[in-house]
């Protein structure tokens with residue numbers, strides 16, 4: 461049987477021994493430059509202290525975190541409050557509803573506005589800071605204004621192998637923006653994104669929270685034009701309508717028509 465450890469010392473055995481750091485080279489001062497002294501006179505230290513003042517007098521620039529808002533002091537739109545309360549009922553712990561609550565805020569205001577977060581916090585009985593920490597953690601929440609329409613082009617491996625980089629470039633060119641920017645008229649925001657979990661329709665994009673794909677040449681331009689006109693976006697490329705995703709329409713992909721899910725009578729056209 462092969463022994464677990466070789467009997468001879470190995471080349472890297474000494475790597476476990478702590479080593480002395482190499483000596484620091486002498487500092488060569490530039491001409492005219494003087495090194496800071498290692499010590500300062502005690503009197504100077506006192507003067508410095510007097511100039512700075514005691515620590516307590518330094519103003520606290522961050523301030524106290526906002527408390528849980530008093531529900532009687534915050535006017536929350538009825539529909540928003542109802543949606544958040546419905547989400548809270550689904551969980552034993554109210555904080556678990558933070559994500560659906562923030563979605564509700566973002567859908568209503570276009571992004572997670574400070575006032576929207578405060579309204580959600582008042583309904584949930586948590587601090588606005590708590591909801592803000594959730595909103596800033598997740599990429600899909602926006603804590604600053606974004607375009608009216610959101611185009612997130614997946615550039616992860618499956619989509620990338622099927623031309624996602626070019627697709628993102630096409631969207632940006634059609635919109636006239638760099639990735640991660642909004643058009644001047646505030647209509648369309650375009651950015652690349654990590655895997656959106658719909659690799660089977662690569663290359664794909666999420667447009668206003670709906671999945672579309674697989675995209676073909678020239679379709680990015682069509683989409684941007686449709687978004688700017690507030691027209692319906694490529695209905696034949698919308699994932700949710702396909703039978704495989706539980707929708708009413710047949711997929712354009714003939715492989716899917718053979719799937720048992722699509723053999724239910726009336727689901728495949």
Ligand code: FES
Nearest residue numbers: 614619655658659
């Ligand atoms: S790699 Fe694009 S959706 Fe997964």
